[in-house]
Amino acid sequence: VPSPLPSGLPPSAAPTACVTEIRVEAEGFSNKNGVAKIWVHNSQNQWNKDKNEWDDNQGAYYTGTTSIDDVDDVQFIITLSGAGNYGVMVGHDKNSNGDIDSNWLGIPTEGCGASNGASGGPNGGPSWGDAKFYVPMCATAVVPIEMWYS
Numbered sequence: 001v002p003s004p005l006p007s008g009l010p011p012s013a014a015p016t017a018c019v020t021e022i023r024v025e026a027e028g029f030s031n032k033n034g035v036a037k038i039w040v041h042n043s044q045n046q047w048n049k050d051k052n053e054w055d056d057n058q059g060a061y062y063t064g065t066t067s068i069d070d071v072d073d074v075q076f077i078i079t080l081s082g083a084g085n086y087g088v089m090v091g092h093d094k095n096s097n098g099d100i101d102s103n104w105l106g107i108p109t110e111g112c113g114a115s116n117g118a119s120g121g122p123n124g125g126p127s128w129g130d131a132k133f134y135v136p137m138c139a140t141a142v143v144p145i146e147m148w149y150s
Contacts, residue, residue, distance in 0.1 A: 018138040020080040026090045028147035029071040030111060034094040036074045037065045041087045047128040061086070065093070080135060087131035088115040090145045113145040 026036060039060045041047045046059030057063045062078050080086070091100035092111035101109045106124070115133055118126030135141040 020082060020135060020137055020139060022076075022078045022080065022086060022088065022135060022141050022143055024076040024078070024088055024090065024143045024145060026074040026076075026113060026145040026147060027072040028111075028113070029068050029074065029092050030147075030149055031094075032068045032071060034068070034092065034096045034110075035065040036068050036076075037063070037091045037093045037098075037100070038076045038078075039063050039089045039091075040078055041089075041128075042084055044128040044132075047087050047131070048125045068092070083135055083137040083139075085132045085134055086115075086141075087118075087126075087128055087133070088143050088145065089113070089126070089131075090147065092147060092149075107150050109150065111147040111149045113147045115143050115145065117146065119148070 022040065024038060029036065039057070040062040041059070042061040043059070064076060064078075066074060066076060068074055074090075076090075090113050091108070093100060094110050095101070100112055103109055114126040114131045116131055118130035120126050133141060133143065
């Protein structure tokens with residue numbers, strides 16, 4: 001027979017659910033045209049795998065779009081399946097064609113930004129080593145992204 005709780009002590013609360021997530025806060029969009037697009041990767045093997053198609057959705061842990069209601073406050077919240085290394089890219093898809101357009105040299109003609117302020121160069125987009133960050137279990141990682149335009 002269970003014994004009653006001592007007087008004045010509340011019963012224990014039910015355990016709360018553990019949520020692991022990334023909150024991306026992008027700013028510096030040049031205007032409200034089109035959409036903001038996000039790519040979240042959790043693997044170096046898929047990050048910028050094809051330097052000519054760095055904005056390809058294939059292999060991304062998560063992709064999504066949202067409207068640009070405020071050029072200095074575009075947010076994405078992504079619930080993760082667990083702790084680990086992640087990298088984030090955000091693009092300003094001004095013409096809403098699903099890609100970040102680039103010139104014949106491969107330089108983006110629409111805005112973009114990456115986690116940790118990582119940027120690309122003559123050999124392609126930002127490196128995984130520069131963009132990755134660790135998210136512990138049951139934590140929210142706030143990831144600021146500053147958009148840049150060529």
